[in-house]
Amino acid sequence: MGGSCNEASFDELRRGPWTLEEDDLLIHYITCHGEGRWNSLAKSSGLRRTGKSCRLRWLNYLKPDIKRGNLTPQEQLLILELHSKWGNRWSKIAHQLPGRTDNEIKNYWRTRVQKQARYLKIDSNSKRFVETLRRFWMPRLLEKVEQNSSSTSSSSSTSTSSTSTPEVDQNNLSSILQAEQTLIMASSSPQPTKMENPASSSSLCSSDSMAMVFPENSNLQINPNGDSATCYISSIQNNDCNYHVGINNFDMDLTPLDMHAVGPAGDMTVPEFQVAEADWMKDDDLASTFWSMDELWHFRN
DNA sequence: AAACTTAGCAACCGCCTTTTG
DNA sequence: GCAAAAGGCGGTTGCTAAGTT
Numbered sequence: 202m203g204g205s206c207n208e209a210s211f212d213e214l215r216r217g218p219w220t221l222e223e224d225d226l227l228i229h230y231i232t233c234h235g236e237g238r239w240n241s242l243a244k245s246s247g248l249r250r251t252g253k254s255c256r257l258r259w260l261n262y263l264k265p266d267i268k269r270g271n272l273t274p275q276e277q278l279l280i281l282e283l284h285s286k287w288g289n290r291w292s293k294i295a296h297q298l299p300g301r302t303d304n305e306i307k308n309y310w311r312t313r314v315q316k317q318a319r320y321l322k323i324d325s326n327s328k329r330f331v332e333t334l335r336r337f338w339m340p341r342l343l344e345k346v347e348q349n350s351s352s353t354s355s356s357s358s359t360s361t362s363s364t365s366t367p368e369v370d371q372n373n374l375s376s377i378l379q380a381e382q383t384l385i386m387a388s389s390s391p392q393p394t395k396m397e398n399p400a401s402s403s404s405l406c407s408s409d410s411m412a413m414v415f416p417e418n419s420n421l422q423i424n425p426n427g428d429s430a431t432c433y434i435s436s437i438q439n440n441d442c443n444y445h446v447g448i449n450n451f452d453m454d455l456t457p458l459d460m461h462a463v464g465p466a467g468d469m470t471v472p473e474f475q476v477a478e479a480d481w482m483k484d485d486d487l488a489s490t491f492w493s494m495d496e497l498w499h500f501r502n
Numbered sequence: 503a504a505a506c507t508t509a510g511c512a513a514c515c516g517c518c519t520t521t522t523g
Numbered sequence: 524g525c526a527a528a529a530g531g532c533g534g535t536t537g538c539t540a541a542g543t544t
Contacts, residue, residue, distance in 0.1 A: 216513085216514075217512095217513075217514090217537095217538090218512070218513075218538085219512090219513085237530090238529085239529075239530075240528080240529065240530095251514095252529075252530085253514085253515095253529090253530080253531095254513075254514080256530075256531085257512090257513070257514085258512090258513085261512075261513085262512075289532095289533065289534090290532090290533090291532075291533065292531075292532060292533085303531095303532075303533080304511085304512075304513085304533095305511085307533070307534085308510070308511055308512085309510095311510095311534095311535095312509060312510055312511080313509095313510095316509085
């Protein structure tokens with residue numbers, strides 16, 4: 202079981218960072234023989250590493266389809282959403298982000314997201330933190346997404362918003378909101394209603410677009426190619442508030458979040474949540490802290 | 503410029519599950 | 524059916540580069 206990796210005597214095994222030669226050796230061996238059977242691979246290849254180490258190096262670093270570089274805002278958004286559903290199921294989350302590894306996502310969560318939780322003195326596993334993500338960070342990420350997409354689509358011609366200031370393009374956003382008006386769920390509905398997404402019908406799910414289709418009961422869809430036309434997201438609902446942001450011209454296609462059905466936050470009753478929310482959002486310091494988070498949160502792209 | 507701190511990330515560890523003989 | 528081996532996963536550690544004092 203745990204000690205199954207002693208195919209070579211311990212002092213013969215190399216540890217620590219991989220060298221270029223080792224990488225080449227591993228790549229060459231896998232190219233010729235394929236991956237899997239990691240322990241025998243480790244022996245046969247001549248690498249003085251454990252099978253586990255070889256597997257990890259391949260999956261997290263050497264595999265050709267690994268996507269290097271910073272997570273895009275839409276990837277971050279997806280991670281936040283999926284984590285709120287699945288918790289620390291990094292591998293499962295990574296499966297929804299082609300080219301990203303569980304290790305990378307885990308590192309992102311620990312270094313970025315948990316940092317914010319610590320900063321706000323909120324337990325990152327708490328319902329309150331989940332709510333914070335949903336209510337504020339995700340829309341902010343969407344703003345980023347929208348800014349990015351509009352700046353790229355207009356090819357910097359009429360770009361009025363600087364990249365360093367996360368200001369919302371109010372005209373754009375309000376027009377979006379107007380256009381999305383019909384999608385807003387009836388706030389009188391006590392039950393969460395899965396909103397029909399008009400853009401999700403066929404094109405996003407075509408196999409050649411590599412569209413990721415979430416598991417059953419999921420309410421998310423995303424097209425990693427970035428050629429989808431529409432993105433709808435974040436109807437955050439409680440009994441007197443119905444928050445909705447829609448974004449056009451981007452590569453995500455998200456049906457509204459279902460606060461009652463998704464993740465730990467769904468366990469919190471509305472009155473319970475309102476009390477909690479009222480407690481902390483009345484705190485001006487905390488609120489301002491929160492809104493200064495763009496300085497903490499690096500949208501590197 | 504040096505010392506110190508922080509952030510990011512690759513790699514390891516240990517446990518659990520699955521596969522194999 | 525059982526035990527051992529292998530694979531997989533999440534948590535943690537340690538190193539390095541960048542930033543700050």
